[in-house]
Amino acid sequence: MRAVSLILFSGLAFMASFRVNAQPCNPANPSQNLTSAFTAGTGALLQWEAVEGSFGLQIRATAPSGAAVSRRIVGFERSQFLVPEALLAPGDYTWQVQAACSPVPPYAVTPISVLDTFTVAAPITCPATVMDVDGNIYPVVAIGTQCWMQETLKTRHYQNGDSILSELSDPFWSTLTVGSAAYPDGLYHQDLQYATNATSRFDFLKREGYSVRCLQD
Numbered sequence: 001m002r003a004v005s006l007i008l009f010s011g012l013a014f015m016a017s018f019r020v021n022a023q024p025c026n027p028a029n030p031s032q033n034l035t036s037a038f039t040a041g042t043g044a045l046l047q048w049e050a051v052e053g054s055f056g057l058q059i060r061a062t063a064p065s066g067a068a069v070s071r072r073i074v075g076f077e078r079s080q081f082l083v084p085e086a087l088l089a090p091g092d093y094t095w096q097v098q099a100a101c102s103p104v105p106p107y108a109v110t111p112i113s114v115l116d117t118f119t120v121a122a123p124i125t126c127p128a129t130v131m132d133v134d135g136n137i138y139p140v141v142a143i144g145t146q147c148w149m150q151e152t153l154k155t156r157h158y159q160n161g162d163s164i165l166s167e168l169s170d171p172f173w174s175t176l177t178v179g180s181a182a183y184p185d186g187l188y189h190q191d192l193q194y195a196t197n198a199t200s201r202f203d204f205l206k207r208e209g210y211s212v213r214c215l216q217d
Contacts, residue, residue: 025053025101034116064091
């Protein structure tokens with residue numbers, strides 16, 4: 001049978017379902033096998049092995065600032081809790097779980113669990129645009145923890161000012177062993193492609209903090 005509880009965490013309410021059975025609760029058994037992971041856009045999922053017959057639990061955490069946080073959560077044999085990203089500051093967290101074997105005071109709490117840790121990554125900040133050596137401007141978008149150009153590279157020069165061999169026919173371009181660029185099948189409405197068989201010259205296309213991705217990436 002399943003039941004539903006209303007959980008209050010830092011002023012926000014969440015609905016959660018949990019399993020109900022008739023197993024007795026042993027207050028000598030601590031919660032074990034703690035794991036946690038932070039996912040950008042979602043939050044930190046805290047998981048542990050539920051204490052059989054428990055009626056609720058308390059999560060104790062230490063924030064990156066060193067502040068101690070404690071939250072009581074109602075629920076039969078709870079084994080996980082999602083902390084929304086909006087409630088988390090960037091940095092390292094430690095946390096523990098303590099289950100309650102009674103729904104009323106004094107609760108008959110179990111021993112505190114061992115510590116577990118998770119890290120909240122700082123949100124990435126990307127520039128609105130980047131410019132290549134030829135003055136072409138590309139809009140930038142954040143994807144995960146990286147900044148990506150929204151358009152493919154168009155430059156005809158290396159970062160040191162040297163010209164990139166270009167304006168080549170596709171069959172001839174594919175046989176070269178030096179740095180070069182061409183339009184696939186001679187179709188100028190497609191994206192310019194750069195030869196990857198000259199990786200030493202590809203370094204000249206890079207700007208500090210940026211790298212060039214190949215088609216296979």
